[in-house]
Amino acid sequence: xxxxxxTSESSGAEASHATRAVSPTSSPQGASLSSEPTxxxxxxxxxTHRPQGARGTAxxxxxxxxxxxVTATATPTAPPGTLxxxxxxxxxxGLADLRLDDALSLLADLGYDGVGLxxxxxxxxxxxxDLAARTRRVAQRLDALGLxxxxxxxxxxxxxxxxxxxxxxLDPDPDDRDRRTDLLARAVRVAADLGAHAVHxxxxxxxxxxDTDTAWKRLAESLAPVLDAAASAGIPLAVExxxxxxxxxxxxxxxxxxxxxxxxPLGLTLDIGHCQCLEPLSPADCVRAAGPWLRHVQIxxxxxxxxxxxxxxxxEIDFPPVLAALAATGYQGxxxxxxxxxxxxxxxxxxxxxxxxxxxxxxxxxxxxxxxxAFQQTAPPHGAPSTAPEGSSR
Numbered sequence: 001x002x003x004x005x006x007t008s009e010s011s012g013a014e015a016s017h018a019t020r021a022v023s024p025t026s027s028p029q030g031a032s033l034s035s036e037p038t039x040x041x042x043x044x045x046x047x048t049h050r051p052q053g054a055r056g057t058a059x060x061x062x063x064x065x066x067x068x069x070v071t072a073t074a075t076p077t078a079p080p081g082t083l084x085x086x087x088x089x090x091x092x093x094g095l096a097d098l099r100l101d102d103a104l105s106l107l108a109d110l111g112y113d114g115v116g117l118x119x120x121x122x123x124x125x126x127x128x129x130d131l132a133a134r135t136r137r138v139a140q141r142l143d144a145l146g147l148x149x150x151x152x153x154x155x156x157x158x159x160x161x162x163x164x165x166x167x168x169x170l171d172p173d174p175d176d177r178d179r180r181t182d183l184l185a186r187a188v189r190v191a192a193d194l195g196a197h198a199v200h201x202x203x204x205x206x207x208x209x210x211d212t213d214t215a216w217k218r219l220a221e222s223l224a225p226v227l228d229a230a231a232s233a234g235i236p237l238a239v240e241x242x243x244x245x246x247x248x249x250x251x252x253x254x255x256x257x258x259x260x261x262x263x264x265p266l267g268l269t270l271d272i273g274h275c276q277c278l279e280p281l282s283p284a285d286c287v288r289a290a291g292p293w294l295r296h297v298q299i300x301x302x303x304x305x306x307x308x309x310x311x312x313x314x315x316e317i318d319f320p321p322v323l324a325a326l327a328a329t330g331y332q333g334x335x336x337x338x339x340x341x342x343x344x345x346x347x348x349x350x351x352x353x354x355x356x357x358x359x360x361x362x363x364x365x366x367x368x369x370x371x372x373x374a375f376q377q378t379a380p381p382h383g384a385p386s387t388a389p390e391g392s393s394r
Contacts, residue, residue, distance in 0.1 A: 168204025
């Protein structure tokens with residue numbers, strides 16, 4: 001299927017960002033949170049490693065082709081069979097038909113290491129007046145089950161029942177942008193109270209009639225107070241390149257990161273399927289290129305040029321080289337299965353996804369030494385939109 005075979009009803013703006021200047025400005029702190037912090041110690045289970053990007057964790061540098069002029073330096077790698085095991089989780093946006101406690105119990109019973117917790121009305125509502133008390137209960141449950149957690153903020157209608165993922169950080173109305181900023185600041189607070197290893201977010205689609213320079217400035221201004229909150233909490237803010245959005249590719253991430261002065265709390269959520277869908281590098285090479293900035297990883301199968309999250313084996317990704325590259329970076333945060341469109345059969349896909357990933361991991365560990373073959377894919381148009389309305393298949 002060609003990259004142009006399927007497109008979205010609403011397009012993300014196509015533009016080259018490499019020469020654009022973002023003018024990040026200092027913004028006042030966002031609206032105060034309604035919940036009080038729970039003062040819970042953010043200690044991971046004794047069996048886990050310190051998350052990549054946590055305070056005091058050294059950054060490593062990648063090998064292989066680099067996007068957008070990033071300089072590559074050598075990354076120490078271990079021989080096959082000696083790499084640390086990856087930590088796999090499953091996203092609650094793919095278990096939306098289950099109560100949160102039932103979803104957590106299911107994942108623990110299946111042997112997952114953690115959960116990608118999307119803050120939504122059915123799963124730890126970030127706008128609930130008793131958010132602090134609910135967060136304490138979830139933290140206790142995670143501890144009892146031995147599950148790690150990352151906090152995700154991709155709920156479709158949590159802020160606006162009529163606009164998918166609205167309002168965004170790029171909206172023309174500053175009050176609307178503040179609502180999204182406040183949601184992300186709440187997510188940082190929740191993440192700190194849960195002991196999460198990162199908070200995930202994305203930029204949003206460029207609104208109609210907005211030029212991309214203005215959109216980049218809005219993104220910088222809207223995220224400034226969130227980055228301040230993340231720095232205070234010691235929780236990385238991991239922005240995800242999302243097809244069809246302003247920040248759609250790894251090159252866009254580096255453009256934005258450099259324009260902000262490479263702030264310490266700003267990291268990367270790498271979606272492996274998006275690499276197959278959109279990036280010029282292979283997924284394994286995307287992992288190597290992203291290594292120093294990885295704070296969160298999402299994983300699913302996908303086809304070239306089609307932004308559709310697929311169960312493993314239904315797309316085109318060769319997973320053993322991807323998992324080998326990920327282990328070689330030293331990343332020890334969660335790698336979360338992302339199947340939001342399969343929630344109707346969530347328990348089934350959760351049960352089948354972990355054995356698939358563990359088998360791919362074992363295959364990678366027993367492969368002969370040597371770097372994975374690098375190749376250049378023909379890239380779709382920049383920020384090619386998804387197959388679903390609103391620029392996201394989620």
